[in-house]
Amino acid sequence: MRFIYSAILTLLLVSAGCSGVPTSPDVALTPPELPRVESSHISWGQWDIQLDPVSGLTSAVQTRRLDFHVNVTDWLNPPACNDCIEILLTGWDPVGRIVDITMILKNPTELVGYDVKAIISDYDTKEFLEPSAWADFYTDGTYWDPYYLFEVEEFGGGESHAVGFQVHFPPGATPNATVTIDASWPDPQEEPYKIDNITVAGPLQNDDYHYISFFCHIYDHQGDVEITLVDLSPIGPTLAPLTDDGFNRDFRPNDDIWGIDDIVTNYTPGIYKFWISAGGLTSEHYTYQQVEIEVILPVWNPPPLYICSMMHAEETDNYLIEAEYMKYSEKLRALMAIFDDHGGIMAIQPDWTFIEGTVNFDPTLFADFQAGGHGVDAHAHETVYDIGQVHDMLDAAGVADTIIANGGFPQTLGDDGNWAAYIADFMTGGGQQMFLAINGYKDPDTQTLDGLINPIRPTLNGTDWMIHDPDSPIVYIPRAPKGHLTGSDPDFFVNMPNAVDYAIAGAIPGKINCFYWHDPIGNYNGSIISMQRLAFWNNLFKDYFDDKVDDGDLIWANFTDMYQIYLNWED
Numbered sequence: 001m002r003f004i005y006s007a008i009l010t011l012l013l014v015s016a017g018c019s020g021v022p023t024s025p026d027v028a029l030t031p032p033e034l035p036r037v038e039s040s041h042i043s044w045g046q047w048d049i050q051l052d053p054v055s056g057l058t059s060a061v062q063t064r065r066l067d068f069h070v071n072v073t074d075w076l077n078p079p080a081c082n083d084c085i086e087i088l089l090t091g092w093d094p095v096g097r098i099v100d101i102t103m104i105l106k107n108p109t110e111l112v113g114y115d116v117k118a119i120i121s122d123y124d125t126k127e128f129l130e131p132s133a134w135a136d137f138y139t140d141g142t143y144w145d146p147y148y149l150f151e152v153e154e155f156g157g158g159e160s161h162a163v164g165f166q167v168h169f170p171p172g173a174t175p176n177a178t179v180t181i182d183a184s185w186p187d188p189q190e191e192p193y194k195i196d197n198i199t200v201a202g203p204l205q206n207d208d209y210h211y212i213s214f215f216c217h218i219y220d221h222q223g224d225v226e227i228t229l230v231d232l233s234p235i236g237p238t239l240a241p242l243t244d245d246g247f248n249r250d251f252r253p254n255d256d257i258w259g260i261d262d263i264v265t266n267y268t269p270g271i272y273k274f275w276i277s278a279g280g281l282t283s284e285h286y287t288y289q290q291v292e293i294e295v296i297l298p299v300w301n302p303p304p305l306y307i308c309s310m311m312h313a314e315e316t317d318n319y320l321i322e323a324e325y326m327k328y329s330e331k332l333r334a335l336m337a338i339f340d341d342h343g344g345i346m347a348i349q350p351d352w353t354f355i356e357g358t359v360n361f362d363p364t365l366f367a368d369f370q371a372g373g374h375g376v377d378a379h380a381h382e383t384v385y386d387i388g389q390v391h392d393m394l395d396a397a398g399v400a401d402t403i404i405a406n407g408g409f410p411q412t413l414g415d416d417g418n419w420a421a422y423i424a425d426f427m428t429g430g431g432q433q434m435f436l437a438i439n440g441y442k443d444p445d446t447q448t449l450d451g452l453i454n455p456i457r458p459t460l461n462g463t464d465w466m467i468h469d470p471d472s473p474i475v476y477i478p479r480a481p482k483g484h485l486t487g488s489d490p491d492f493f494v495n496m497p498n499a500v501d502y503a504i505a506g507a508i509p510g511k512i513n514c515f516y517w518h519d520p521i522g523n524y525n526g527s528i529i530s531m532q533r534l535a536f537w538n539n540l541f542k543d544y545f546d547d548k549v550d551d552g553d554l555i556w557a558n559f560t561d562m563y564q565i566y567l568n569w570e571d
Contacts, residue, residue, distance in 0.1 A: 338534060
Protein backbone atom coordinates (compact mmCIF):
# COMPACT_ATOMS: atom_id res chain seq x y z
CA MET A 1 0.00 0.00 0.00
CA ARG A 2 1.22 3.53 -0.73
CA PHE A 3 -0.78 5.30 1.90
CA ILE A 4 0.32 4.47 5.47
CA TYR A 5 0.48 7.68 7.47
CA SER A 6 2.41 8.21 10.69
CA ALA A 7 -0.81 9.13 12.47
CA ILE A 8 -2.59 5.84 11.68
CA LEU A 9 -2.26 4.41 15.18
CA THR A 10 -3.70 7.54 16.72
CA LEU A 11 -6.52 7.59 14.19
CA LEU A 12 -7.29 3.95 14.88
CA LEU A 13 -7.73 4.73 18.56
CA VAL A 14 -9.95 7.68 17.71
CA SER A 15 -12.12 5.77 15.23
CA ALA A 16 -12.38 2.43 17.02
CA GLY A 17 -12.14 3.35 20.70
CA CYS A 18 -14.84 6.04 21.02
CA SER A 19 -14.31 6.04 24.76
CA GLY A 20 -16.42 7.99 27.17
CA VAL A 21 -19.84 7.13 25.68
CA PRO A 22 -21.92 5.63 28.51
CA THR A 23 -24.26 2.67 28.07
CA SER A 24 -27.98 3.37 27.72
CA PRO A 25 -29.47 3.50 31.25
CA ASP A 26 -32.55 1.41 31.97
CA VAL A 27 -34.75 4.19 33.34
CA ALA A 28 -38.44 4.96 33.56
CA LEU A 29 -40.19 7.58 31.47
CA THR A 30 -39.53 10.16 34.21
CA PRO A 31 -35.80 9.65 34.70
CA PRO A 32 -33.62 10.70 37.61
CA GLU A 33 -30.94 13.31 37.08
CA LEU A 34 -28.13 11.89 34.95
CA PRO A 35 -24.77 13.21 33.79
CA ARG A 36 -25.16 15.34 30.68
CA VAL A 37 -22.92 15.33 27.61
CA GLU A 38 -22.73 18.42 25.43
CA SER A 39 -23.67 17.07 22.01
CA SER A 40 -25.56 17.90 18.85
CA HIS A 41 -27.51 14.64 19.33
CA ILE A 42 -30.76 14.56 21.24
CA SER A 43 -33.07 11.61 21.68
CA TRP A 44 -36.73 11.83 20.82
CA GLY A 45 -37.32 8.58 22.65
CA GLN A 46 -36.74 4.86 22.55
CA TRP A 47 -39.21 2.11 21.68
CA ASP A 48 -39.22 -1.66 21.99
CA ILE A 49 -40.60 -2.95 18.71
CA GLN A 50 -42.05 -6.31 17.68
CA LEU A 51 -41.82 -7.44 14.05
CA ASP A 52 -43.52 -10.75 13.36
CA PRO A 53 -43.49 -11.25 9.57
CA VAL A 54 -45.37 -14.57 9.66
CA SER A 55 -48.41 -13.22 11.51
CA GLY A 56 -48.00 -9.68 10.22
CA LEU A 57 -48.30 -8.31 13.76
CA THR A 58 -46.19 -5.37 14.92
CA SER A 59 -46.02 -3.15 17.98
CA ALA A 60 -43.94 -0.26 19.29
CA VAL A 61 -43.91 0.55 23.02
CA GLN A 62 -41.93 3.48 24.39
CA THR A 63 -39.62 2.28 27.15
CA ARG A 64 -37.21 4.98 28.20
CA ARG A 65 -35.41 8.14 27.20
CA LEU A 66 -31.67 8.42 26.77
CA ASP A 67 -31.08 11.58 28.75
CA PHE A 68 -27.33 11.19 29.00
CA HIS A 69 -27.01 12.23 25.38
CA VAL A 70 -29.36 15.19 25.16
CA ASN A 71 -28.25 18.76 24.87
CA VAL A 72 -27.65 20.54 28.17
CA THR A 73 -30.89 22.50 27.78
CA ASP A 74 -33.33 20.65 30.08
CA TRP A 75 -36.54 21.54 28.31
CA LEU A 76 -35.47 19.75 25.11
CA ASN A 77 -36.39 16.41 26.69
CA PRO A 78 -39.40 15.13 24.71
CA PRO A 79 -42.57 14.06 26.51
CA ALA A 80 -43.68 10.45 26.63
CA CYS A 81 -45.30 9.67 23.29
CA ASN A 82 -47.15 6.41 22.83
CA ASP A 83 -48.34 7.15 19.27
CA CYS A 84 -45.20 8.64 17.73
CA ILE A 85 -44.11 5.48 15.93
CA GLU A 86 -46.15 3.21 13.68
CA ILE A 87 -44.61 0.03 12.26
CA LEU A 88 -46.12 -1.50 9.10
CA LEU A 89 -45.18 -4.82 7.48
CA THR A 90 -45.66 -4.19 3.77
CA GLY A 91 -44.22 -7.38 2.31
CA TRP A 92 -42.87 -10.81 3.27
CA ASP A 93 -40.77 -13.22 1.24
CA PRO A 94 -41.02 -16.57 3.07
CA VAL A 95 -38.35 -18.16 0.85
CA GLY A 96 -35.68 -15.49 1.24
CA ARG A 97 -37.11 -14.67 4.70
CA ILE A 98 -36.98 -10.94 3.99
CA VAL A 99 -39.68 -8.59 5.29
CA ASP A 100 -40.41 -5.06 4.04
CA ILE A 101 -40.94 -2.54 6.84
CA THR A 102 -42.33 0.98 6.81
CA MET A 103 -41.79 3.09 9.93
CA ILE A 104 -43.86 6.25 10.36
CA LEU A 105 -42.50 8.75 12.89
CA LYS A 106 -44.10 11.82 14.41
CA ASN A 107 -41.87 14.51 15.92
CA PRO A 108 -42.82 14.51 19.64
CA THR A 109 -41.43 18.01 20.19
CA GLU A 110 -42.22 21.50 18.93
CA LEU A 111 -38.68 21.89 17.63
CA VAL A 112 -37.21 21.26 14.21
CA GLY A 113 -34.91 18.22 14.13
CA TYR A 114 -32.06 17.68 11.69
CA ASP A 115 -30.62 14.42 10.35
CA VAL A 116 -33.36 12.45 12.12
CA LYS A 117 -32.65 8.75 12.11
CA ALA A 118 -34.01 5.49 13.50
CA ILE A 119 -31.14 3.62 15.18
CA ILE A 120 -31.79 -0.12 15.56
CA SER A 121 -30.32 -2.14 18.46
CA ASP A 122 -30.92 -5.37 20.43
CA TYR A 123 -31.92 -7.21 17.24
CA ASP A 124 -30.15 -10.56 17.92
CA THR A 125 -29.59 -12.54 14.69
CA LYS A 126 -31.77 -10.42 12.39
CA GLU A 127 -30.02 -8.47 9.65
CA PHE A 128 -31.20 -4.97 8.82
CA LEU A 129 -30.41 -4.59 5.12
CA GLU A 130 -28.72 -1.60 3.49
CA PRO A 131 -28.82 0.88 6.38
CA SER A 132 -27.99 4.52 5.67
CA ALA A 133 -24.99 4.08 8.00
CA TRP A 134 -24.05 2.78 11.48
CA ALA A 135 -23.68 4.81 14.67
CA ASP A 136 -22.19 4.60 18.15
CA PHE A 137 -24.38 7.36 19.59
CA TYR A 138 -26.18 5.13 22.10
CA THR A 139 -23.72 2.28 22.67
CA ASP A 140 -20.62 1.86 24.77
CA GLY A 141 -18.34 2.39 21.79
CA THR A 142 -17.43 -1.26 21.23
CA TYR A 143 -19.95 -1.88 18.46
CA TRP A 144 -22.19 0.13 16.16
CA ASP A 145 -25.90 0.02 15.44
CA PRO A 146 -27.43 0.39 11.96
CA TYR A 147 -29.67 3.35 11.31
CA TYR A 148 -32.10 4.54 8.66
CA LEU A 149 -32.20 8.23 7.83
CA PHE A 150 -35.51 10.02 7.36
CA GLU A 151 -34.83 11.79 4.07
CA VAL A 152 -36.05 15.26 5.09
CA GLU A 153 -33.69 18.17 5.62
CA GLU A 154 -35.78 19.62 8.44
CA PHE A 155 -38.17 17.45 10.47
CA GLY A 156 -40.64 20.01 11.82
CA GLY A 157 -42.38 19.91 15.18
CA GLY A 158 -45.40 17.61 15.09
CA GLU A 159 -44.67 16.49 11.51
CA SER A 160 -44.83 12.85 10.42
CA HIS A 161 -42.48 11.19 7.93
CA ALA A 162 -41.83 7.61 6.87
CA VAL A 163 -38.77 5.50 6.16
CA GLY A 164 -38.70 2.07 4.52
CA PHE A 165 -36.22 -0.77 5.02
CA GLN A 166 -35.87 -4.52 4.82
CA VAL A 167 -35.01 -7.09 7.49
CA HIS A 168 -33.71 -10.61 6.99
CA PHE A 169 -35.16 -13.04 9.55
CA PRO A 170 -32.99 -16.16 9.75
CA PRO A 171 -34.69 -19.26 11.21
CA GLY A 172 -35.00 -18.93 14.98
CA ALA A 173 -34.75 -15.12 15.03
CA THR A 174 -36.92 -13.36 17.60
CA PRO A 175 -39.37 -10.61 16.61
CA ASN A 176 -37.76 -8.22 19.08
CA ALA A 177 -35.67 -5.10 18.42
CA THR A 178 -35.21 -1.63 19.84
CA VAL A 179 -35.38 1.63 17.95
CA THR A 180 -33.94 4.90 19.22
CA ILE A 181 -34.96 8.09 17.43
CA ASP A 182 -32.03 10.46 17.22
CA ALA A 183 -32.18 14.06 16.05
CA SER A 184 -29.61 16.83 15.86
CA TRP A 185 -30.36 20.24 17.32
CA PRO A 186 -30.07 23.16 16.84
CA ASP A 187 -28.04 22.39 13.70
CA PRO A 188 -27.29 19.34 11.55
CA GLN A 189 -25.01 16.81 13.18
CA GLU A 190 -21.27 17.30 13.09
CA GLU A 191 -20.26 13.92 11.65
CA PRO A 192 -21.32 12.79 8.17
CA TYR A 193 -24.87 11.54 8.30
CA LYS A 194 -24.70 8.92 5.59
CA ILE A 195 -22.20 6.72 3.74
CA ASP A 196 -23.48 4.94 0.63
CA ASN A 197 -22.94 4.22 -3.07
CA ILE A 198 -20.07 1.96 -2.09
CA THR A 199 -18.55 0.73 -5.34
CA VAL A 200 -16.08 -2.15 -5.30
CA ALA A 201 -13.94 -2.93 -8.36
CA GLY A 202 -13.76 -6.58 -7.46
CA PRO A 203 -13.51 -9.42 -6.89
CA LEU A 204 -10.01 -9.41 -5.37
CA GLN A 205 -7.63 -12.13 -6.55
CA ASN A 206 -5.50 -13.66 -3.81
CA ASP A 207 -2.08 -13.51 -5.41
CA ASP A 208 -0.60 -10.20 -4.15
CA TYR A 209 -0.50 -9.17 -7.80
CA HIS A 210 -4.02 -8.27 -8.87
CA TYR A 211 -5.43 -5.30 -7.02
CA ILE A 212 -8.82 -3.65 -6.63
CA SER A 213 -10.15 -0.24 -5.63
CA PHE A 214 -13.34 0.91 -3.98
CA PHE A 215 -15.13 4.20 -3.51
CA CYS A 216 -17.95 5.54 -1.36
CA HIS A 217 -20.05 8.70 -1.16
CA ILE A 218 -19.79 10.45 2.20
CA TYR A 219 -22.54 13.00 2.84
CA ASP A 220 -20.52 15.69 4.59
CA HIS A 221 -22.89 18.65 4.65
CA GLN A 222 -20.90 20.37 7.40
CA GLY A 223 -17.69 20.08 5.41
CA ASP A 224 -15.64 18.83 8.36
CA VAL A 225 -14.75 15.24 7.47
CA GLU A 226 -10.98 15.10 7.83
CA ILE A 227 -10.30 11.38 7.91
CA THR A 228 -11.92 8.34 6.36
CA LEU A 229 -10.48 4.94 7.25
CA VAL A 230 -11.14 1.38 6.19
CA ASP A 231 -10.26 -1.50 8.47
CA LEU A 232 -8.78 -4.12 6.14
CA SER A 233 -7.82 -6.46 8.99
CA PRO A 234 -10.00 -9.32 7.65
CA ILE A 235 -7.51 -9.72 4.79
CA GLY A 236 -4.41 -8.19 6.37
CA PRO A 237 -3.31 -6.10 9.36
CA THR A 238 -3.95 -2.77 7.72
CA LEU A 239 -5.92 0.31 8.66
CA ALA A 240 -5.85 2.44 5.51
CA PRO A 241 -7.14 5.94 4.73
CA LEU A 242 -9.42 6.76 1.83
CA THR A 243 -8.76 10.00 -0.02
CA ASP A 244 -10.79 12.73 -1.68
CA ASP A 245 -7.87 14.52 -3.25
CA GLY A 246 -7.97 13.58 -6.92
CA PHE A 247 -5.21 10.97 -6.64
CA ASN A 248 -5.13 7.17 -6.42
CA ARG A 249 -8.05 6.85 -8.83
CA ASP A 250 -10.12 9.38 -6.91
CA PHE A 251 -10.70 11.39 -10.05
CA ARG A 252 -12.18 14.59 -8.68
CA PRO A 253 -11.01 16.29 -5.48
CA ASN A 254 -13.51 17.55 -2.93
CA ASP A 255 -16.54 15.83 -4.47
CA ASP A 256 -17.37 13.82 -1.32
CA ILE A 257 -16.40 10.62 -3.17
CA TRP A 258 -13.64 8.99 -1.11
CA GLY A 259 -11.60 6.17 -2.58
CA ILE A 260 -8.77 3.72 -1.99
CA ASP A 261 -6.76 1.72 -4.51
CA ASP A 262 -4.11 -0.99 -4.72
CA ILE A 263 -5.77 -3.34 -2.25
CA VAL A 264 -4.05 -6.72 -2.54
CA THR A 265 -4.19 -9.91 -0.49
CA ASN A 266 -3.14 -13.55 -0.38
CA TYR A 267 -5.97 -14.58 1.94
CA THR A 268 -8.24 -17.58 1.49
CA PRO A 269 -11.06 -17.09 -1.04
CA GLY A 270 -14.34 -15.99 0.50
CA ILE A 271 -16.45 -12.89 1.19
CA TYR A 272 -15.07 -10.55 3.86
CA LYS A 273 -16.77 -7.64 5.61
CA PHE A 274 -14.95 -4.42 6.38
CA TRP A 275 -15.76 -1.27 8.34
CA ILE A 276 -15.40 2.26 6.96
CA SER A 277 -15.35 5.13 9.46
CA ALA A 278 -15.54 8.85 8.69
CA GLY A 279 -15.39 11.99 10.77
CA GLY A 280 -13.16 14.78 12.05
CA LEU A 281 -9.83 14.24 13.79
CA THR A 282 -11.34 15.38 17.10
CA SER A 283 -14.91 14.20 16.53
CA GLU A 284 -16.82 12.83 19.51
CA HIS A 285 -18.47 10.32 17.19
CA TYR A 286 -17.76 8.71 13.86
CA THR A 287 -20.13 7.43 11.19
CA TYR A 288 -19.60 3.86 10.06
CA GLN A 289 -20.56 1.69 7.10
CA GLN A 290 -19.90 -1.88 6.03
CA VAL A 291 -18.48 -3.02 2.73
CA GLU A 292 -18.01 -6.54 1.42
CA ILE A 293 -15.04 -7.63 -0.69
CA GLU A 294 -14.89 -11.02 -2.36
CA VAL A 295 -11.55 -12.80 -2.61
CA ILE A 296 -11.19 -15.35 -5.43
CA LEU A 297 -8.45 -17.52 -6.88
CA PRO A 298 -6.33 -15.77 -9.54
CA VAL A 299 -7.72 -15.46 -13.04
CA TRP A 300 -4.84 -15.19 -15.47
CA ASN A 301 -6.98 -14.68 -18.56
CA PRO A 302 -9.19 -11.74 -17.53
CA PRO A 303 -12.34 -11.08 -19.55
CA PRO A 304 -12.23 -8.25 -22.08
CA LEU A 305 -13.83 -4.91 -21.40
CA TYR A 306 -16.17 -3.67 -24.15
CA ILE A 307 -15.77 0.08 -24.56
CA CYS A 308 -17.42 2.90 -26.47
CA SER A 309 -17.24 6.70 -26.62
CA MET A 310 -20.81 7.88 -26.06
CA MET A 311 -21.67 11.24 -27.65
CA HIS A 312 -24.88 13.06 -26.75
CA ALA A 313 -26.35 15.94 -28.71
CA GLU A 314 -28.81 17.74 -26.48
CA GLU A 315 -31.72 19.77 -27.85
CA THR A 316 -29.72 22.93 -28.64
CA ASP A 317 -31.09 25.55 -31.05
CA ASN A 318 -27.63 25.97 -32.61
CA TYR A 319 -28.17 22.70 -34.45
CA LEU A 320 -31.11 24.30 -36.29
CA ILE A 321 -28.87 27.06 -37.76
CA GLU A 322 -26.89 25.86 -40.78
CA ALA A 323 -23.68 27.83 -40.13
CA GLU A 324 -23.59 26.66 -36.51
CA TYR A 325 -24.54 23.08 -37.28
CA MET A 326 -21.83 22.69 -39.92
CA LYS A 327 -19.13 23.56 -37.37
CA TYR A 328 -20.15 20.49 -35.37
CA SER A 329 -20.60 18.32 -38.44
CA GLU A 330 -17.13 19.07 -39.77
CA LYS A 331 -15.42 18.36 -36.45
CA LEU A 332 -17.41 15.16 -35.96
CA ARG A 333 -16.24 13.90 -39.33
CA ALA A 334 -12.64 14.75 -38.38
CA LEU A 335 -13.09 12.91 -35.07
CA MET A 336 -14.61 9.93 -36.88
CA ALA A 337 -11.53 9.75 -39.10
CA ILE A 338 -9.26 9.54 -36.04
CA PHE A 339 -11.38 6.79 -34.47
CA ASP A 340 -11.52 4.90 -37.77
CA ASP A 341 -7.72 5.01 -38.12
CA HIS A 342 -7.37 3.25 -34.74
CA GLY A 343 -10.43 1.00 -34.81
CA GLY A 344 -12.21 3.03 -32.13
CA ILE A 345 -16.00 3.16 -31.87
CA MET A 346 -18.37 6.02 -31.06
CA ALA A 347 -22.11 6.04 -30.44
CA ILE A 348 -23.86 9.26 -31.44
CA GLN A 349 -27.06 9.71 -29.46
CA PRO A 350 -28.89 12.83 -30.70
CA ASP A 351 -31.98 14.54 -29.41
CA TRP A 352 -34.42 16.02 -31.90
CA THR A 353 -32.69 19.32 -32.83
CA PHE A 354 -29.51 17.59 -33.98
CA ILE A 355 -31.56 15.10 -35.98
CA GLU A 356 -33.42 17.94 -37.69
CA GLY A 357 -30.17 19.79 -38.40
CA THR A 358 -28.62 16.66 -39.89
CA VAL A 359 -31.60 16.07 -42.19
CA ASN A 360 -31.47 19.69 -43.38
CA PHE A 361 -27.73 20.36 -43.63
CA ASP A 362 -25.71 17.09 -43.77
CA PRO A 363 -28.14 14.29 -44.62
CA THR A 364 -25.48 11.56 -45.07
CA LEU A 365 -23.81 12.07 -41.68
CA PHE A 366 -25.65 9.28 -39.88
CA ALA A 367 -25.19 6.82 -42.74
CA ASP A 368 -21.46 7.57 -42.84
CA PHE A 369 -21.15 6.97 -39.11
CA GLN A 370 -22.97 3.67 -39.32
CA ALA A 371 -20.85 2.61 -42.30
CA GLY A 372 -17.80 2.95 -40.05
CA GLY A 373 -19.34 0.71 -37.38
CA HIS A 374 -20.33 3.57 -35.11
CA GLY A 375 -23.71 3.62 -33.42
CA VAL A 376 -26.57 6.05 -33.91
CA ASP A 377 -29.07 5.73 -31.06
CA ALA A 378 -32.17 7.52 -29.79
CA HIS A 379 -31.62 10.04 -26.98
CA ALA A 380 -34.28 12.23 -25.36
CA HIS A 381 -34.83 14.26 -22.24
CA GLU A 382 -38.43 14.50 -23.42
CA THR A 383 -39.01 18.21 -22.90
CA VAL A 384 -40.56 18.41 -26.39
CA TYR A 385 -40.70 14.90 -27.87
CA ASP A 386 -40.74 11.58 -26.09
CA ILE A 387 -38.18 8.88 -26.82
CA GLY A 388 -40.50 7.05 -29.20
CA GLN A 389 -40.97 10.14 -31.35
CA VAL A 390 -37.19 10.68 -31.45
CA HIS A 391 -36.84 7.05 -32.58
CA ASP A 392 -39.26 7.75 -35.44
CA MET A 393 -37.33 10.91 -36.39
CA LEU A 394 -34.15 8.84 -36.71
CA ASP A 395 -36.02 6.30 -38.80
CA ALA A 396 -37.22 9.07 -41.11
CA ALA A 397 -33.60 10.29 -41.32
CA GLY A 398 -32.54 6.91 -42.67
CA VAL A 399 -31.27 5.32 -39.45
CA ALA A 400 -32.71 1.81 -39.53
CA ASP A 401 -33.02 -0.65 -36.65
CA THR A 402 -32.55 1.85 -33.83
CA ILE A 403 -32.94 -0.42 -30.79
CA ILE A 404 -31.05 1.61 -28.14
CA ALA A 405 -32.77 4.18 -25.92
CA ASN A 406 -31.00 6.74 -23.72
CA GLY A 407 -32.18 9.72 -21.73
CA GLY A 408 -34.18 10.96 -18.78
CA PHE A 409 -37.63 9.66 -19.82
CA PRO A 410 -39.68 11.94 -17.54
CA GLN A 411 -42.72 12.64 -19.74
CA THR A 412 -45.23 10.14 -18.37
CA LEU A 413 -43.42 8.87 -15.29
CA GLY A 414 -44.59 9.60 -11.79
CA ASP A 415 -42.19 9.77 -8.85
CA ASP A 416 -42.29 5.98 -8.48
CA GLY A 417 -42.50 5.04 -12.16
CA ASN A 418 -40.50 2.13 -13.53
CA TRP A 419 -38.68 3.63 -16.51
CA ALA A 420 -37.69 0.18 -17.84
CA ALA A 421 -41.37 -0.73 -18.18
CA TYR A 422 -41.99 2.66 -19.80
CA ILE A 423 -39.38 1.99 -22.49
CA ALA A 424 -40.66 -1.55 -23.07
CA ASP A 425 -44.13 -0.14 -23.84
CA PHE A 426 -42.98 1.62 -27.02
CA MET A 427 -44.00 -0.22 -30.18
CA THR A 428 -43.19 0.31 -33.84
CA GLY A 429 -45.89 0.91 -36.40
CA GLY A 430 -45.77 -2.82 -37.11
CA GLY A 431 -46.53 -3.69 -33.51
CA GLN A 432 -42.98 -4.82 -32.68
CA GLN A 433 -41.11 -3.73 -29.58
CA MET A 434 -39.23 -0.54 -30.47
CA PHE A 435 -36.33 -0.57 -27.98
CA LEU A 436 -34.46 -3.73 -27.00
CA ALA A 437 -31.76 -2.14 -24.86
CA ILE A 438 -31.08 0.98 -22.82
CA ASN A 439 -27.79 2.50 -21.72
CA GLY A 440 -26.64 5.34 -19.53
CA TYR A 441 -29.93 5.91 -17.71
CA LYS A 442 -29.80 8.86 -15.32
CA ASP A 443 -32.73 9.54 -13.03
CA PRO A 444 -34.39 12.75 -14.34
CA ASP A 445 -35.15 14.04 -10.84
CA THR A 446 -32.08 13.04 -8.81
CA GLN A 447 -29.61 12.84 -11.73
CA THR A 448 -28.11 9.76 -10.06
CA LEU A 449 -26.45 6.99 -12.05
CA ASP A 450 -26.57 3.27 -11.58
CA GLY A 451 -23.66 1.43 -9.98
CA LEU A 452 -23.75 -1.65 -12.18
CA ILE A 453 -20.86 -3.15 -14.15
CA ASN A 454 -22.52 -6.01 -16.07
CA PRO A 455 -25.63 -5.83 -18.30
CA ILE A 456 -28.88 -7.08 -16.76
CA ARG A 457 -32.50 -7.48 -17.77
CA PRO A 458 -34.22 -4.92 -15.52
CA THR A 459 -37.49 -6.01 -13.99
CA LEU A 460 -40.64 -4.36 -15.30
CA ASN A 461 -42.46 -5.03 -12.01
CA GLY A 462 -42.27 -2.61 -9.11
CA THR A 463 -39.96 0.40 -8.91
CA ASP A 464 -36.59 -1.23 -8.18
CA TRP A 465 -35.59 -1.70 -11.81
CA MET A 466 -32.08 -2.96 -10.96
CA ILE A 467 -33.47 -6.39 -10.04
CA HIS A 468 -32.47 -8.83 -12.78
CA ASP A 469 -35.42 -10.59 -14.40
CA PRO A 470 -34.40 -13.19 -17.01
CA ASP A 471 -37.83 -12.82 -18.64
CA SER A 472 -37.59 -9.05 -19.09
CA PRO A 473 -37.71 -7.99 -22.75
CA ILE A 474 -35.22 -5.14 -22.13
CA VAL A 475 -31.43 -5.33 -21.65
CA TYR A 476 -29.71 -2.58 -19.67
CA ILE A 477 -26.08 -1.81 -20.61
CA PRO A 478 -24.31 -0.04 -17.73
CA ARG A 479 -21.02 1.75 -17.55
CA ALA A 480 -18.52 0.33 -15.09
CA PRO A 481 -18.75 1.81 -11.56
CA LYS A 482 -16.89 5.10 -11.20
CA GLY A 483 -17.11 5.27 -14.95
CA HIS A 484 -18.92 8.59 -15.33
CA LEU A 485 -16.17 10.33 -17.22
CA THR A 486 -17.60 13.34 -18.99
CA GLY A 487 -16.04 15.45 -21.69
CA SER A 488 -16.96 18.64 -19.83
CA ASP A 489 -14.29 17.76 -17.25
CA PRO A 490 -11.10 19.75 -18.03
CA ASP A 491 -9.06 16.70 -16.94
CA PHE A 492 -11.02 14.32 -19.16
CA PHE A 493 -8.03 13.11 -21.15
CA VAL A 494 -5.74 12.96 -18.11
CA ASN A 495 -8.26 10.87 -16.16
CA MET A 496 -9.18 8.53 -19.02
CA PRO A 497 -6.33 5.96 -18.63
CA ASN A 498 -6.85 5.65 -14.86
CA ALA A 499 -10.61 5.30 -15.30
CA VAL A 500 -10.28 2.56 -17.90
CA ASP A 501 -7.57 0.78 -15.87
CA TYR A 502 -9.94 0.85 -12.92
CA ALA A 503 -12.71 -0.71 -15.01
CA ILE A 504 -10.36 -3.38 -16.36
CA ALA A 505 -9.35 -4.27 -12.79
CA GLY A 506 -13.01 -4.70 -11.90
CA ALA A 507 -13.97 -6.88 -14.86
CA ILE A 508 -15.81 -9.94 -13.55
CA PRO A 509 -14.89 -13.32 -15.08
CA GLY A 510 -17.71 -15.21 -16.74
CA LYS A 511 -19.78 -12.08 -17.43
CA ILE A 512 -20.00 -9.33 -20.03
CA ASN A 513 -18.18 -6.21 -18.80
CA CYS A 514 -18.91 -2.80 -20.32
CA PHE A 515 -17.38 0.66 -19.98
CA TYR A 516 -18.16 3.92 -21.74
CA TRP A 517 -17.80 7.62 -21.18
CA HIS A 518 -19.65 10.76 -22.20
CA ASP A 519 -17.96 13.08 -24.69
CA PRO A 520 -20.72 15.51 -25.72
CA ILE A 521 -21.03 16.60 -29.33
CA GLY A 522 -21.19 20.14 -27.94
CA ASN A 523 -17.42 19.93 -27.34
CA TYR A 524 -16.83 19.96 -31.12
CA ASN A 525 -18.04 23.38 -32.22
CA GLY A 526 -15.11 24.48 -34.39
CA SER A 527 -13.28 26.37 -31.62
CA ILE A 528 -9.55 26.12 -30.93
CA ILE A 529 -10.38 23.94 -27.91
CA SER A 530 -12.28 21.48 -30.11
CA MET A 531 -9.28 21.33 -32.44
CA GLN A 532 -7.12 20.51 -29.42
CA ARG A 533 -9.49 17.71 -28.49
CA LEU A 534 -8.85 16.04 -31.83
CA ALA A 535 -5.12 16.07 -31.10
CA PHE A 536 -5.71 14.76 -27.59
CA TRP A 537 -7.77 11.86 -28.94
CA ASN A 538 -5.10 10.98 -31.48
CA ASN A 539 -2.43 10.91 -28.75
CA LEU A 540 -4.64 8.92 -26.39
CA PHE A 541 -5.06 6.20 -29.00
CA LYS A 542 -1.31 6.00 -29.69
CA ASP A 543 -0.20 6.24 -26.05
CA TYR A 544 -2.87 4.10 -24.40
CA PHE A 545 -5.84 2.56 -26.24
CA ASP A 546 -3.97 0.86 -29.07
CA ASP A 547 -1.74 -1.09 -26.66
CA LYS A 548 -4.69 -2.13 -24.47
CA VAL A 549 -6.57 -3.39 -27.52
CA ASP A 550 -3.51 -5.28 -28.76
CA ASP A 551 -3.15 -6.91 -25.30
CA GLY A 552 -6.77 -8.11 -25.44
CA ASP A 553 -7.88 -6.02 -22.44
CA LEU A 554 -10.25 -3.84 -24.51
CA ILE A 555 -12.65 -4.42 -27.39
CA TRP A 556 -14.37 -1.48 -29.09
CA ALA A 557 -18.11 -1.96 -29.67
CA ASN A 558 -21.19 0.19 -30.19
CA PHE A 559 -24.22 -0.38 -27.97
CA THR A 560 -26.10 -2.47 -30.50
CA ASP A 561 -23.04 -4.73 -30.66
CA MET A 562 -22.89 -4.88 -26.85
CA TYR A 563 -26.53 -5.91 -26.82
CA GLN A 564 -25.84 -8.75 -29.25
CA ILE A 565 -22.73 -9.80 -27.29
CA TYR A 566 -24.89 -10.01 -24.16
CA LEU A 567 -27.48 -12.13 -26.00
CA ASN A 568 -24.76 -14.52 -27.17
CA TRP A 569 -23.45 -14.80 -23.60
CA GLU A 570 -26.98 -15.38 -22.32
CA ASP A 571 -27.45 -18.28 -24.73
